[in-house]
Amino acid sequence: MTMTEARGTDRWNTPERAALRETVRAFAAKEILPHVERWEDEGELPRDLHRAAARIGLLGLGTPESVGGEGELIDQLVVSEEAVLAGVPTGVLASLFTHGIALPALIADGREHLVRDYIRPTLAGELVCALAITEPDAGSDVAHLRTRAVRDGDEWVLDGTKTFITSGYRADFVTVAARTSDTGHEGISLFVVDRGTPGFTATRRLDKMGWRSSDTAELSLVDVRVPADHLVGRVDQGFYQIMDQFASERIAMSVQACAMARRCVDLSVAWVREREAFGGPLAKRQVLRHRLVEMHRRTEVATSYVRRIAERLQDGEPLIAEVAMAKNTATEAMDHVVDNAVQLHGGMGFMRGTEVERHYRDARVFSIGGGTYEIMNEVIAKFLPLR
Structure with a gap:
């Protein structure tokens, strides 16, 4: 067996x-x-x-x-x-x-x-969409969004600014989070806003360190009118709708982080086998072999934990702290691996067009997007008996 x-x-x-x-x-x-x-x-x-x-x-x-x-x-x-x-x-x-x-x-x-x-x-691949939550003054702090939506007869009128919106420049429609009352996190609602709606524009395409092939935009909403039936779900329930999807977003990022680490381990192993220096392949150098072992170990441990949490999520368990731990565990492993992968590749690891160089740049966003590393720790802390 x-x-x-x-x-x-x-x-x-x-x-x-x-x-x-x-x-x-x-x-x-x-x-x-x-x-x-x-x-x-x-x-x-x-x-x-x-x-x-x-x-x-x-x-x-x-x-x-x-x-x-x-x-x-x-x-x-x-x-x-x-x-x-x-x-x-x-x-x-x-x-x-x-x-x-x-x-x-x-x-x-x-x-x-x-x-x-x-x-x-x-x-069906006919439309491109985006989610617009983050604002210049409110990133992970969803409860303090300033974009507003006011009911006017059979329409809602939206005003505000969104930033760091993935696919925002190409999107045919955007799911927008806006404030519909002044009761903190309980006063947020979600709306569907179509591209081309008067007052709704992608004002800037943002230039980024990584994720270069993904368009990222700043969006402006000025007196944007949408039909009343473009409210998604119930009014003032947007915060809970956003929280419901955070678990799947964070576990997806965790899986990708582990996969990136594994890919960089594989690339590094291939490199040290092929690259020769001081009379033989780099793979014969104990110090480099041990570095690769540590990269592999961290990747395997993180992958095992992340996959287990993903399985429990699929089975319907309401996991919050565990998902936050999975994300931080995965990003820690990935950060260690991509840094060492560049080091093992030497000068080639520093060259644009080298795959490990791209992974090095792309990796940085994983401990920011979907909730920062620090916010994940705050989430975890709420489930610890600290008082």
Whole structure:
């Protein structure tokens, strides 16, 4: 009996998910990897990539069949994990799968016009969407958003500014968080705002250290009028809608961070085997072998924990502190690995166009986005008996 059989079924490598991994690798090799450098320079993805991903069912994984999706959370995570292991930049995934953070509230609402006009076309790759929460003065502090929405007859009127919005420059519609009352976190609501709505503009495309192939925008809303039925869910319930989706967003980032670490371990192993110095391959140097062992150890430990938490999430457990721990564990491991991968590559690791250099830059956002490292620790602290 193998160790896997002794533990039970490996939910990440069932026959169906092994086939899914092969599909992802073939998709990456054909549709993404030949174009990465151009997309990094252009700062955005082509819309055809969304359609291509939809044609083979990648966009709908992890969403209900009732809205055009299929599969489970782990299927969705396997796609991003395998893509990173194949060499796909995480910035590509951030932009290609932005619907993973922009659509959940619409799906939970479930009204026919939202499914027909927004959810199904997005999962078919015909529309690009974004989630707009962060503001210049309110990032992770959702309770202090300043963008306002005021009811005026059969419409809501929105005013405010959003920043650091992934896919915001290309988005056909944006799920916008706005203040509908003055009661702190209990006064937030979500709205669907269409591109081209008078007063709604992407005022700036932001230039970033990493995630270069993912467009990131600053959005302006000035007297933007949206129909009353573009309120998503109930009024003043937006904070809870946002909190509900944070767990899936954070576990997705955790899985990608572990995959990036593993990819950099693999790249580094290949490099030290091929690179010769002082009369032999670098792999024969004990100090470098031990460095690789430490990179591998941290990656394996983080991956095991993150996968276990993802499995429990899929099984319906309401995990908050555990997800925060998974994210910090994954980003710590990834930060250690990418830094050492660049060091092991020497001068080549410092050169633009080298994959480990790109991962080094892309890695920095993981302990910021989806809740900073420090905020994750605050979340965890709330579940500790400190008083």
